[in-house]
């Protein structure tokens with residue numbers, strides 16, 4: 236039997252359903268729209284899709300605030316649409332993973348509406364409620380800060396207590412210490428597995444539990460989190476993140492998933508501190524199958540820093556553990572724009588993503604180089620944009636709308652072919668760059684970024700070395716060059732990435748092989764190289780099997 240699972244070999248693609256394809260002319264993406272684009276995705280060469288949530292929700296946080304875990308939001312379609320999407324995906328050999336928001340519900344969820352009524356109703360203990368401090372009890376129970384700033388506690392007058400929210404106040408945390416809650420959420424997991432989905436992405440899974448003694452978090456000097464520490468907002472989240480109880484739940488969910496055949500998978504979203512992330516895999520690789528490492532999303536265009544990221548990942552997650560990387564997602568600025576909208580640099584980063592060890596996730600629109608869009612204040616939608624930071628709206632510095640704009644299908648000014656009718660204005664605006672950064676235009680250009688994605692994904696599909704091969708970093712004399720080797724059986728590949736804006740020549744390399752892939756030039760497969768010349772920002776794959 237193959238010792239590697241499908242999700243180790245696969246390339247995932249993230250769809251933000253609201254922004255992928257509108258089939259009804261309401262300016263909002265939907266499941267039927269996605270169905271109409273499955274052939275495009277098959278052609279692109281991806282193997283699996285992660286869907287951001289499309290469950291019933293008031294959409295205050297665009298689906299990450301759920302009011303019914305077993306129902307499809309009507310603006311996205313019906314359960315029949317879901318079934319068709321799953322059926323068609325599977326017929327094309329594309330797997331489907333759903334977004335599981337276990338930490339919190341919407342504050343409009345019937346459970347919370349009941350829970351907040353008083354302290355003795357049947358759902359009274361389904362959320363994390365606590366008496367406040369001070370005589371009138373109106374001071375928060377402790378110093379815990381929510382992930383997005385401000386107290387993690389919100390006062391509820393009727394119940395006369397505070398409730399806890401790790402994220403927005405409209406997203407109260409479920410009480411995972413309550414057995415009924417746990418059982419109910421496990422039932423939903425089985426509900427979707429029984430329908431045939433191939434796994435789940437687990438939303439902010441590291442925040443599932445908090446300290447049962449409600450101890451204050453220690454102070455920290457850090458305002459923003461970093462690669463080396465998850466402390467932020469002047470607080471170390473010791474009592475609110477990565478608790479042992481959270482790891483136990485990851486293991487329980489893994490057990491549920493392991494009962495299913497064909498095999499299913501779990502990928503967790505957690506803070507970016509790699510050591511903490513490692514704990515969610517479980518001490519015996521019996522927790523989550525994968526956990527996102529967001530270090531590449533946050534790194535500079537700097538081979539030294541990237542080398543450090545890879546070294547750390549390799550030492551924390553040696554086989555059978557499996558890393559998981561992406562370049563952007565619906566919470567992060569689009570990578571190409573972090574790189575100054577430079578396509579050559581984006582190609583280099585994409586080759587990196589698809590050739591290091593681990594499961595890669597591509598964010599929708601990345602393949603045509605969609606830019607981060609500057610959204611005018613009158614069109615802000617992201618709830619975080621409206622929160623205040625030192626009296627100024629956060630949206631002035633950070634707004635997730637910019638990476639969530641409609642997929643650019645065609646060179647159509649008003650909506651990039653997102654809605655069938657070109658006069659429809661989509662829920663978020665499209666940028667002028669859509670005239671070149673779109674699917675139709677790039678499919679007709681053999682030198683386009685999209686064609687590069689096609690070629691690279693095809694190369695990877697035929698290369699077990701890239702999918703599951705062993706990984707080793709190679710040293711080079713030039714500090715602007717990053718080089719590593721992937722090996723599987725007879726297949727031996729050397730990947731060389733030139734991060735400098737100059738042509739680089741590697742004279743008399745100790746290896747002989749042929750250039751099998753390049754981010755730039757056309758490949759001559761018979762051309763054995765002894766001197767390797769890399770153009771500025773060029774990345775190549777050298778095949779050295781002999």
Ligand code: NOJ
Nearest residue numbers: 296299402438439565566
């Ligand atoms: C992380 C999700 O990726 C983000 O979009 C969401 O707002 C929060 N979790 C809260 O669910």
